[in-house]
Amino acid sequence: MTSRAARLEDRAGETPQPRAIRADVPFLTAEQLADTVITYQPDADRDRLLRAYNFAREKHGEQLRQSGDPYYSHPVRVATLLTTIKLDDATVIAGLLHDTVEDCEDVDFSDIADQFGADVAELVDGVTKLGQLEYQSEATKQAENFQKFILATVNDVRVLLIKLADRMHNMRTLHFKRKEESRRRVARETMDLYAPLARRIGLHYVASEMEDLSFLHLNPEAREQILNQLEALESENKDDLERIREAIYEVMDREQIPCRVKGRRKEPYSIWRKLEKKSISFRDVADIFGFRVIVDTVPHCYQALGAFHTAWACLPDRFRDFISVPKPNGYTSLHTTVRASGNRLVELQIRTEEMDDTAERGVAAHWSYKNSAYGFDPESSKAAGLDPAANLRAFGELLSHGGDADEFLEHAKMEMYRTHVFAFTPKGRLVLLPAGSMPLDFAYAVHTAVGDTCEGVKINGVPRGLRTALNNGDVVEIIRRSDPRPVAGYEALTVTGRARAAQRKLRRELETSEFERLGQSMLERSLRRVDIDPVTVDMRRIAKRAGHQGVSAMFEAIGRSHDQVHRIILLAFPGVDTEVAAEHERVTLDEASPRDLIVSEGLKPGVTLHLGECCHPIPGDRIIGLREPDKGLVVHTIYCSTVAKYDDQPDRWVDLQWSELAKSGVRAVGRIAVNAANAKGVLAQQCNVVAQAGGNITGVRTRSRGPGFIELVFDIEVDDLRHLEQIKAALRALAVVERVERLEESDFE
Numbered sequence: 001m002t003s004r005a006a007r008l009e010d011r012a013g014e015t016p017q018p019r020a021i022r023a024d025v026p027f028l029t030a031e032q033l034a035d036t037v038i039t040y041q042p043d044a045d046r047d048r049l050l051r052a053y054n055f056a057r058e059k060h061g062e063q064l065r066q067s068g069d070p071y072y073s074h075p076v077r078v079a080t081l082l083t084t085i086k087l088d089d090a091t092v093i094a095g096l097l098h099d100t101v102e103d104c105e106d107v108d109f110s111d112i113a114d115q116f117g118a119d120v121a122e123l124v125d126g127v128t129k130l131g132q133l134e135y136q137s138e139a140t141k142q143a144e145n146f147q148k149f150i151l152a153t154v155n156d157v158r159v160l161l162i163k164l165a166d167r168m169h170n171m172r173t174l175h176f177k178r179k180e181e182s183r184r185r186v187a188r189e190t191m192d193l194y195a196p197l198a199r200r201i202g203l204h205y206v207a208s209e210m211e212d213l214s215f216l217h218l219n220p221e222a223r224e225q226i227l228n229q230l231e232a233l234e235s236e237n238k239d240d241l242e243r244i245r246e247a248i249y250e251v252m253d254r255e256q257i258p259c260r261v262k263g264r265r266k267e268p269y270s271i272w273r274k275l276e277k278k279s280i281s282f283r284d285v286a287d288i289f290g291f292r293v294i295v296d297t298v299p300h301c302y303q304a305l306g307a308f309h310t311a312w313a314c315l316p317d318r319f320r321d322f323i324s325v326p327k328p329n330g331y332t333s334l335h336t337t338v339r340a341s342g343n344r345l346v347e348l349q350i351r352t353e354e355m356d357d358t359a360e361r362g363v364a365a366h367w368s369y370k371n372s373a374y375g376f377d378p379e380s381s382k383a384a385g386l387d388p389a390a391n392l393r394a395f396g397e398l399l400s401h402g403g404d405a406d407e408f409l410e411h412a413k414m415e416m417y418r419t420h421v422f423a424f425t426p427k428g429r430l431v432l433l434p435a436g437s438m439p440l441d442f443a444y445a446v447h448t449a450v451g452d453t454c455e456g457v458k459i460n461g462v463p464r465g466l467r468t469a470l471n472n473g474d475v476v477e478i479i480r481r482s483d484p485r486p487v488a489g490y491e492a493l494t495v496t497g498r499a500r501a502a503q504r505k506l507r508r509e510l511e512t513s514e515f516e517r518l519g520q521s522m523l524e525r526s527l528r529r530v531d532i533d534p535v536t537v538d539m540r541r542i543a544k545r546a547g548h549q550g551v552s553a554m555f556e557a558i559g560r561s562h563d564q565v566h567r568i569i570l571l572a573f574p575g576v577d578t579e580v581a582a583e584h585e586r587v588t589l590d591e592a593s594p595r596d597l598i599v600s601e602g603l604k605p606g607v608t609l610h611l612g613e614c615c616h617p618i619p620g621d622r623i624i625g626l627r628e629p630d631k632g633l634v635v636h637t638i639y640c641s642t643v644a645k646y647d648d649q650p651d652r653w654v655d656l657q658w659s660e661l662a663k664s665g666v667r668a669v670g671r672i673a674v675n676a677a678n679a680k681g682v683l684a685q686q687c688n689v690v691a692q693a694g695g696n697i698t699g700v701r702t703r704s705r706g707p708g709f710i711e712l713v714f715d716i717e718v719d720d721l722r723h724l725e726q727i728k729a730a731l732r733a734l735a736v737v738e739r740v741e742r743l744e745e746s747d748f749e
Helices: 004-012 030-040 046-060 072-085 088-095 109-116 118-127 138-155 159-170 180-200 205-220 222-237 238-255 268-278 296-312 353-366 376-384 388-400 407-416 439-446 448-452 499-530 539-545 551-559 565-572 594-599 682-691 720-733
Strands: 258-266 287-295 332-342 344-353 419-424 431-434 453-457 462-464 476-480 588-589 609-610 623-628 630-637 653-659 668-676 696-704 709-718 739-743
Touching: 030 046, 030 072, 030 088, 030 258, 046 072, 046 088, 046 109, 046 720, 072 088, 072 344, 088 109, 088 118, 088 353, 088 630, 109 118, 118 159, 159 205, 180 205, 180 499, 205 268, 205 353, 222 238, 222 268, 222 344, 238 258, 238 287, 238 332, 287 296, 287 353, 296 344, 296 462, 344 353, 376 594, 407 462, 431 439, 439 448, 439 499, 448 453, 448 499, 499 551, 499 565, 499 630, 539 551, 551 565, 668 682, 668 720, 682 696, 682 709, 682 720, 709 720, 720 739
Parallel strands: 287 344, 588 653, 609 630
Antiparallel strands: 258 287, 332 344, 419 431, 453 462, 453 476, 623 630, 623 653, 668 709, 668 739, 696 709
């Protein structure tokens, strides 16, 4: 049972919400800071803490902040913020020293390591501001810094915690910056990057404060207006809120559940974001005021929920069970919105003390000072459903897939801002994904190898397309192929940065491999033409003489048309007839499909072999190939206008013919124009004829239109030229069709 005195004590301990900016962090003396750490980490090195405090004060010397305070007051307050989430002494010391290497001329990392240990030096190294490099733009500079910062935080989450404390104190003193442009830039960076990162590792109060302080500098008028409305609403409903608080205790007393209740008021920025997102009025926001009901056990959480729903009507669509399905950052609680006293909509958050500690301190709530070299107890973390490494792992995987810094920053923001959906593997493993995720995102969330070999999917036992958006509770079974292969059109089939980066990496690797195979094939054929057996050739010697880093690099350069075969042969074998070496090569394509060329010549459709979209060659056409740098071989009909543009570049030509050796199920696309009567049902007749003739329409568009006619362009998958002619004849047989002709891209334009 909860006494009246205990209730008054709970209320007295609540921190009032300031109107404009938060009060600065208390400035502690060295002894006070050391004592604070000792209270929650009895085995902390007090002497090392005192020495670090004095070291920071001495090295920063007479430096001043824009507020006029001694500069060393900043790292002291950063260290103090770290003690509020009870971080270990090494982290607090790193907070004291985090600016000394950059801002103090006579300090380097070896000094830190010698005096305070390698663990502190590594943390300081991770947090120290990056050296200024020359970038093309301020945005690129930010992206580079963020990319390198994430590299450090993935290895040790404490780096992120120190950086967040540093940014928090800078935001609390941001109003001292003289230039509005500088204030807005820092506020925008905080809003876009640091607040989402704080929320990702469970530091909700840090994220909320950062957002609100950023809001103060980015849109002060809107924030002031919301504060005015908040104060008016709170004044009007003060009695209601007091009655609701007492009613909560009465419900818990009847259930004999010990509890304490904390009031909560929504932050101005959070209210403004909801107003913008839902286009509603201020008074329509359901959860401006709320209460946190903190009980002793998980069963009491559910018992309390039942009691509240019995006492008051609930809003079914506002109920969330984050105990059975925690948030990705480890947050657990029951959320429900009820109509309480005075018909007031109030949000209740029901949780245990441990859950509340996690909600307040995030990853630091499960810190251990005895069981881990880094201070993090993996077993405690796992038991709580919280794994900081896992929560940052998505960023680390983005980095491992390569790509430039701007691309990484874009996908990192996507990872941080999306709400989540949960799905299950067939064996019951829970997989949390951003809302809107599709099966390919799910596959990469399970494992990179699963994503690389994803070919199809079954959702809840039913085969579905890869474009299907996943819903909460879906059971997803990934159908895999034997070899890794990028998925065509993956950009439209993924929403997570991890999946897109992995697909790009897979495509780059496959492309590099195929260009190497193509280049090797071209060089070996040319060597045979000048009566040189490739087996007897020292390829490493040739590559070095031709100026390449290695054999693979030489093959790739040839395949990408960055280097010419006859130049390399001439360098390796002076006196060889280079005209013979440069003679046009004859490559054979399968009659039904170019896929056989993959086997015989090392080319893959869509990677190193492409059918020209300008003329749509199909088996039976007279064809020629054009080498295009970084693309490979593009197949054209000999009548294609594109081919004529390269009459003066015969070294780019490759004579081609369709082979009659094999058949394949892959079909080419023919493009035709059909001039027909402009009447109802005519299009349906044409489509029906194409289907009956065994063609597959992949695209339809209007070329021209008049009162009595319409000319449509069809892209149709066919077996070969004869098949296309059969379809054209079948269309001409329709009474509504006047003319049918084959097109190339230039005709359409």
